[in-house]
Amino acid sequence: MTARHTIAAAFTALFFAVMAHAAVYQEAGAFVAEAFSGKPPEPKMLWLDTAMQAEIVKILGHRYPVMRLRYWSDGPRSVWLLEEIGKEEPITVGIVVNRQKIELIKVLEFRESRGGEVRHPFFTRQFEGAGLRDDRELDRSIDGISGATLSVRALTKLSRLALYLDGKARVPQ
Amino acid sequence: MTSHRHRITNRQLGAWHRRLGLAAAAILILLVASGLLLNHGDRLGLSRIYVQRPWLLDWYGIHAPAEPRGMALGAHWLSELDGRIYFDRHELSNVRGRLKGAVIFEDTIAVAVENDIWLLTPSGAIIEQLSAAQGVPDGLRALGVDRAGRLVVEAAQGIYTTDSKLLKWRRIAPQAVNWARPMEVPPALRAELAQQYRRRELSIERVLVDMHSGRFFGNIGVWLVDLTAVACLGLAVSGLWLWARRAR
Numbered sequence: 221m222t223a224r225h226t227i228a229a230a231f232t233a234l235f236f237a238v239m240a241h242a243a244v245y246q247e248a249g250a251f252v253a254e255a256f257s258g259k260p261p262e263p264k265m266l267w268l269d270t271a272m273q274a275e276i277v278k279i280l281g282h283r284y285p286v287m288r289l290r291y292w293s294d295g296p297r298s299v300w301l302l303e304e305i306g307k308e309e310p311i312t313v314g315i316v317v318n319r320q321k322i323e324l325i326k327v328l329e330f331r332e333s334r335g336g337e338v339r340h341p342f343f344t345r346q347f348e349g350a351g352l353r354d355d356r357e358l359d360r361s362i363d364g365i366s367g368a369t370l371s372v373r374a375l376t377k378l379s380r381l382a383l384y385l386d387g388k389a390r391v392p393q
Numbered sequence: 394m395t396s397h398r399h400r401i402t403n404r405q406l407g408a409w410h411r412r413l414g415l416a417a418a419a420i421l422i423l424l425v426a427s428g429l430l431l432n433h434g435d436r437l438g439l440s441r442i443y444v445q446r447p448w449l450l451d452w453y454g455i456h457a458p459a460e461p462r463g464m465a466l467g468a469h470w471l472s473e474l475d476g477r478i479y480f481d482r483h484e485l486s487n488v489r490g491r492l493k494g495a496v497i498f499e500d501t502i503a504v505a506v507e508n509d510i511w512l513l514t515p516s517g518a519i520i521e522q523l524s525a526a527q528g529v530p531d532g533l534r535a536l537g538v539d540r541a542g543r544l545v546v547e548a549a550q551g552i553y554t555t556d557s558k559l560l561k562w563r564r565i566a567p568q569a570v571n572w573a574r575p576m577e578v579p580p581a582l583r584a585e586l587a588q589q590y591r592r593r594e595l596s597i598e599r600v601l602v603d604m605h606s607g608r609f610f611g612n613i614g615v616w617l618v619d620l621t622a623v624a625c626l627g628l629a630v631s632g633l634w635l636w637a638r639r640a641r
Contacts, residue, residue: 248526262560263527285487287520290527301526303487308440308596310487370435 244329245339248301251314251328252292255299263290266389279356279380280304291389297323298389300382304374306332311374315382322347322379335371343372352383403638410631417624420617427605431598439598447591455594457587463578464495469517471495471504472578474590478506480517482585484593487519494536494573498544499557505536505546505573510559528555528562537572545570 252260267288268276276284292299296319303310309331316324325347327339337343343365351359358380364372434440444450461479463472472479473492479485490507497503501520502513510529512520523529532549539545543554545565552570553562578586600609607614 248524252526265558285519286522287514287518289521290523307435 243331243336246314246326246328248312248314248328251326252299252301255297255314255316255324256292256294260292260299261294263292264389265290266385272388275356275384276381279384280377284381289385291385293389298386300385301328302378302381304378304381306335306371306374308332311338311371311378313375313378315379317382317386320351320383320386322350322383324348325375325379325382327375330371332371335365335368337365337368338371338375344375347375347379350379350383352380352387356380356384358383403635406631406635406638410628410635413624413627413631417621417628420621421625424605424618424621427601431601431605434598434601439601440596442597443593444595444597444600445592449600450591450595453595455591457590461578461583461586462492462575463582464492464573465576466495466497466502469502470578470582471502472582472586473506474586477590477593478504479586479589480513482582482589483517484589485511485513485517485519487522492575493533494546496536496538496544496571496573498538499542503536503544505533508533510536510546512559523559528560530562535572537570539568539570547572 265288268284268286273283289300289302291301298317300315300317301312302315303312305311311327311332312329314324314326314328315322325344327336327344330336330339346360346362347358349360350362353359358376362372362376430437430439458475461472461474463470469481470479471492476489476491477484478488478490478492488504488506488511490509493505493507495502495504498512500515502515502517504511504513508525508529508531510523510533512523514520525531530546530548530550530553533546534549535547537545537547539554544559545552545554546562551564552567554565555562603609605618607616607618610617
């Protein structure tokens with residue numbers, strides 16, 4: 221086997237190893253339905269205008285890659301389905317916000333090869349009850365997980381983003 | 394006598410220490426450099442910087458799949474190459490999967506990829522992603538527009554249409570629909586897509602990891618790195634030994 225073949229084989233093995241790690245923990249539709257006890261309201265639309273994208277850049281470090289988002293809202297609660305790249309692949313997260321605080325955060329789909337520990341309740345429970353300060357940071361610190369730094373960072377950013385979007389969705393447009 | 398034997402041994406040991414150091418130096422420099430870069434890879438974003446050099450991509454055996462799947466939208470093309478989606482020559486970096494259809498719908502472009510529908514502006518910017526959670530029927534197979542200009546999808550359970558905001562989907566009877574069909578992508582675009590595909594496949598981090606392990610040079614490289622590790626162990630032992638002798 222030549223060096224080139226060895227490299228190609230290693231590369232292919234790595235690709236399939238990464239693909240094999242892609243895991244759906246809950247379908248997005250099921251998450252939304254569960255958040256509203258099986259009776260989700262009609263989704264609403266929120267346009268991410270230039271001013272909002274500028275704020276989002278402060279939270280994520282980049283613009284959110286779409287121009288508008290659909291979300292579900294009933295009274296003081298809203299549900300958001302958001303994505304952020306951990307290291308190389310997007311992590312899909314469902315977030316329930318209740319009275320401007322995180323009620324629930326759940327990893328719905330994880331595609332990275334490492335850092336999947338962030339899906340466990342021992343980690344996500346830290347976000348429950350967290351709110352957003354004026355500087356767009358959470359009002360509490362989140363303990364990291366060794367070896368999952370980028371995934372922890374991605375979930376923390378998305379929780380801040382959901383709280384920010386919830387606040388904007390409540391402002392009449 | 395004992396002192397003379399020690400002097401000879403020390404000289405011999407010193408010579409071997411130097412030889413080991415020289416033999417290991419080149420690979421050690423490579424290991425240190427790649428290791429330092431990898432340790433700070435996340436901060437430097439090495440996993441998102443891609444190798445552009447054709448010879449290096451050839452060395453890794455990275456080639457673009459032969460045929461893109463494309464759909465013409467007036468003057469524009471929507472194409473898929475091995476799960477990567479392109480609007481003309483630009484990759485839609487967040488969109489991955491099998492292209493099922495692309496049509497002009499009102500003042501937007503609707504693209505079906507896997508089980509999601511993506512709405513784009515006429516210039517290819519992503520407006521939004523719609524999936525099953527937003528009511529898109531499961532098991533998308535095709536995308537089209539009917540005579541009334543409504544967006545229509547063929548899904549696992551039948552044919553559906555929606556309102557202009559794509560909020561509500563309802564099942565309809567089969568009817569005359571102008572379905573999006575794959576077409577042969579023009580050769581110039583095909584060549585450009587193949588180049589783009591190759592240039593987004595191999596990260597600098599991957600190359601550094603392979604250099605650090607020696608795999609970049611195949612099995613010989615791995616053995617060389619192993620020998621260098623053993624040489625470093627030898628350097629440590631011989632260095633300590635020499636130091637202990639001289640200290641005595």
